[in-house]
Amino acid sequence: AGKRDNLTKSERDSLKTLSNRTDITIKPVDKGGAIVILSTSEYIREADRQLNDPKFYEPLADDPTVHHTQIVTSVLKDLLDEGRITANEHKLMKPVQPSPGRFYMLPKIHKPGNPGRPIISGRGTVTEPISGYVDSLIKHIPKSLDSYIKDTTHFLREISNLCIPKESYLVTLDVSSLYTNIPHDDGISSLIDMYVLHKQPDTPDGHVVATLARLVLELNTFEFNNKYFRQVSGTTMGTKVAPNYANIFMGKLESQFLFECPVKPLIYKRFIDDIFIVLSHTEEELVDFMDRYNAAHPSIRFTHSYSQTEINFLDINVKIEEGKLATSLYRKPTDRQQYLHYQSDHPHHCKNSIPYSQAHRFKRICSKETDFDSSSQNLKSVLEKQKYPPRIIDDAIRKAKQLNRADLISPRPTKSDTQRTNLYLTYSMNHPNVNNILRRHYNILEQSERLKRAFPSVPGVVHRRSRNLKDTLVNSRINSLPPPNECMFCMHPGCLICKQMQHTNTASSTHSQFSMKIKGHLTCASSNVVYLFECTVCKMQYIGQTRTAFRLRFNNHKSHAINLPTLPLSKQLALSKHSFDKLSVTLLESGFKSNREREQRESYLIYRFNTIKQGINESPGTLASIKMLSDE
Structure with missing residues (x-):
C-alpha cells in the first residue's frame, strides 16, 4: 500500500501557494489560540511604529554580529584566563556561526487597535548560549520569593484555606510591558543581590553573572525587514533568561515596597507580571496602595482591577462566598478553544x-x-x-x-529519575508500531551482556511532532519578496567605499569568457563575502575573501597599498603606477556556512576569473586541485 496523507494533492498545492504569498502575513494571536491574517504592509507599519521609538530601540547601520562575536569571545577568554569560569563553561558559551535575532509580533486582538506584542527570536544569536547558561544559574531563585506562583494548581493551593474578612477587595494587577521597562543597571543590581543571597555551591561568583547578563542585555540586536536594530531598554521577550530575570527584578521591587507600604495585603501572589491581591481595607486605602505602587519605580507601572465579589486571574474566576474563595474556569474573550483535530496526524x-x-x-x-x-x-x-x-x-x-479535588491541588510527589533509554522519532501515520517491534525483539539485546547493561529495559519510543500548518505558514521573517541578488551602494551619505562600488547583478572576467550572477544582496556592510577588485585603467583583476564586514577589508587593502608594498594588490598598483581610487569593487557572493566553504569558493573564482596567470592574484587559494572543478 502507498503512503497515506491526511491532505489531498489540491490541498497541498493550495498550502504551497498560500505560504508563498507576500501580500499577507499569518500570525497566531498573542492570547487565545486564534489565527490572524493581515496585510504585510499593515504588519510592517505596526513594526515600524514600535521600532521607531528611541526609548526602546536604536537603528544600526549594518549587521553587528561579527563585531559582537568578537566582544563575547574576548570577554569569555578573560573570564577563563582569570579562572572565573571553567573550560567546559567557556566552550558551552562560545558562539559558533551566530546570526542576528529576528523581530516579529503577535497581534493583541483583545486590545484597541490590535497592537503587536514584540518578540525577538534569540535562536542562533551571539548571546543565546550565554542566556541559557545564566538562566541555569538563577532559575531556582524565583521559587524562594514569597509571592511566587508556579502555575494555576499552585495558586489554587495557596488560596484554598484563606478566610476572607467581610468588605474585602479582590485585586488583580498587570505590570505594563515589564520586560522592556527594566533598566539594565536596576535589573542587574537586583539579579546579583538575589543571586548572592541564594548562591548554590560550585557556581560562579556574582561578577561573572553580572558580566554575562550585561552581554545578553546590551548585545540584543536583531533584524527586521532587512534592517538592523538594538533594543536599548529592558530584556527581549525571546531570550531564555528573560522570564527568570524579570521575575527576580519584580521580586526585589515588591519585597521592598510591601515592607514599606502601610497598607498590607492579606495575600499577595504573582505569576511573572500578573498579580493577585486580597486587601481587607477601605476602597480609599486600596487606591492609596496603587498610587504608592505606581510610584515605587520610575519605569514600572501597573494597570489594575478590583471587586468585592469576583475577579478573573490567569485562567480562574475567583469569587468571595461565605468568607472563602470559590473558583471556576475563566476563558478570555480571545480563547478559541483550538484543540487538536482528531483527524490530525498525531499518535x-x-x-x-x-x-x-x-x-x-x-x-x-x-x-x-x-x-x-x-x-x-x-x-x-x-x-x-x-x-x-x-x-x-x-x-x-x-x-x-x-x-477528589483536594488530591488534585495537593503537591505531587517528585518522580524518581528513570534510566530507561528512549528512541526519538518524528511521528508519521505511515510508521509501523515501533513500540511493538522493540518489545518483540528485545530478547536479542538480552543475549549480549554489554547491550543488556546499555538497555536494562525495553527502550521507550518518544515521538516528536511532524511539520504542521503553523510551521509552513508562520515565520518570524516577514512574508515579503526577498531583496534582489545584486551588489549595490549602502546608501549612507558620504560613504567613500561606495564611490568605488559597482551597482550590478553580474560580474565578468576580463581575461576569460567566464561571467557569473551575483549571489546575495550585498553592500559594503556585508560580511562573509568573496569580492572582486578591477583596475579601471588596465583591467587587471583580483579575487579575495573576508569573514568580517567588507568595509573593514577594503580599508585594510587601502592601508596595505601604502604600508605593505609586497602584497599582490599593493605590488600591482606600484608597478602600474595606478592609484588605489582607480580600483572598482564588486561583491560576488555571501552566505557561506563556514570559513572553509568561503575559502574554497575564493579558489574556484580565482581559477574561473583567470586572475593568477593574467591577473593580480599570486596564489590559487586553498584548493590544490582547483582545475578539476566543473562548472556549476
Whole structure:
C-alpha cells in the first residue's frame, strides 16, 4: 500500500501557494489560540511604529554580529584566563556561526487597535548560549520569593484555606510591558543581590553573572525587514533568561515596597507580571496602595482591577462566598478553544488523552460541581466539532468527575529519575508500531551482556511532532519578496567605499569568457563575502575573501597599498603606477556556512576569473586541485 496523507494533492498545492504569498502575513494571536491574517504592509507599519521609538530601540547601520562575536569571545577568554569560569563553561558559551535575532509580533486582538506584542527570536544569536547558561544559574531563585506562583494548581493551593474578612477587595494587577521597562543597571543590581543571597555551591561568583547578563542585555540586536536594530531598554521577550530575570527584578521591587507600604495585603501572589491581591481595607486605602505602587519605580507601572465579589486571574474566576474563595474556569474573550483535530496526524494516545486532560483541569479549577458540569458540557460540544468520538469524551468526563479535588491541588510527589533509554522519532501515520517491534525483539539485546547493561529495559519510543500548518505558514521573517541578488551602494551619505562600488547583478572576467550572477544582496556592510577588485585603467583583476564586514577589508587593502608594498594588490598598483581610487569593487557572493566553504569558493573564482596567470592574484587559494572543478 502507498503512503497515506491526511491532505489531498489540491490541498497541498493550495498550502504551497498560500505560504508563498507576500501580500499577507499569518500570525497566531498573542492570547487565545486564534489565527490572524493581515496585510504585510499593515504588519510592517505596526513594526515600524514600535521600532521607531528611541526609548526602546536604536537603528544600526549594518549587521553587528561579527563585531559582537568578537566582544563575547574576548570577554569569555578573560573570564577563563582569570579562572572565573571553567573550560567546559567557556566552550558551552562560545558562539559558533551566530546570526542576528529576528523581530516579529503577535497581534493583541483583545486590545484597541490590535497592537503587536514584540518578540525577538534569540535562536542562533551571539548571546543565546550565554542566556541559557545564566538562566541555569538563577532559575531556582524565583521559587524562594514569597509571592511566587508556579502555575494555576499552585495558586489554587495557596488560596484554598484563606478566610476572607467581610468588605474585602479582590485585586488583580498587570505590570505594563515589564520586560522592556527594566533598566539594565536596576535589573542587574537586583539579579546579583538575589543571586548572592541564594548562591548554590560550585557556581560562579556574582561578577561573572553580572558580566554575562550585561552581554545578553546590551548585545540584543536583531533584524527586521532587512534592517538592523538594538533594543536599548529592558530584556527581549525571546531570550531564555528573560522570564527568570524579570521575575527576580519584580521580586526585589515588591519585597521592598510591601515592607514599606502601610497598607498590607492579606495575600499577595504573582505569576511573572500578573498579580493577585486580597486587601481587607477601605476602597480609599486600596487606591492609596496603587498610587504608592505606581510610584515605587520610575519605569514600572501597573494597570489594575478590583471587586468585592469576583475577579478573573490567569485562567480562574475567583469569587468571595461565605468568607472563602470559590473558583471556576475563566476563558478570555480571545480563547478559541483550538484543540487538536482528531483527524490530525498525531499518535492516537495523544489525541485520546486530550478530553481527559481538559476534564481533569476543569475538576481541579472548579470548586463547585455545577461549574465542573457546565464546563464539561462545553468541552464536549467543542470536541465533537473536532471529530472526537463521543464515547471517548464521555468516558473522560466521567472519570474526571470521580476524582477528589483536594488530591488534585495537593503537591505531587517528585518522580524518581528513570534510566530507561528512549528512541526519538518524528511521528508519521505511515510508521509501523515501533513500540511493538522493540518489545518483540528485545530478547536479542538480552543475549549480549554489554547491550543488556546499555538497555536494562525495553527502550521507550518518544515521538516528536511532524511539520504542521503553523510551521509552513508562520515565520518570524516577514512574508515579503526577498531583496534582489545584486551588489549595490549602502546608501549612507558620504560613504567613500561606495564611490568605488559597482551597482550590478553580474560580474565578468576580463581575461576569460567566464561571467557569473551575483549571489546575495550585498553592500559594503556585508560580511562573509568573496569580492572582486578591477583596475579601471588596465583591467587587471583580483579575487579575495573576508569573514568580517567588507568595509573593514577594503580599508585594510587601502592601508596595505601604502604600508605593505609586497602584497599582490599593493605590488600591482606600484608597478602600474595606478592609484588605489582607480580600483572598482564588486561583491560576488555571501552566505557561506563556514570559513572553509568561503575559502574554497575564493579558489574556484580565482581559477574561473583567470586572475593568477593574467591577473593580480599570486596564489590559487586553498584548493590544490582547483582545475578539476566543473562548472556549476
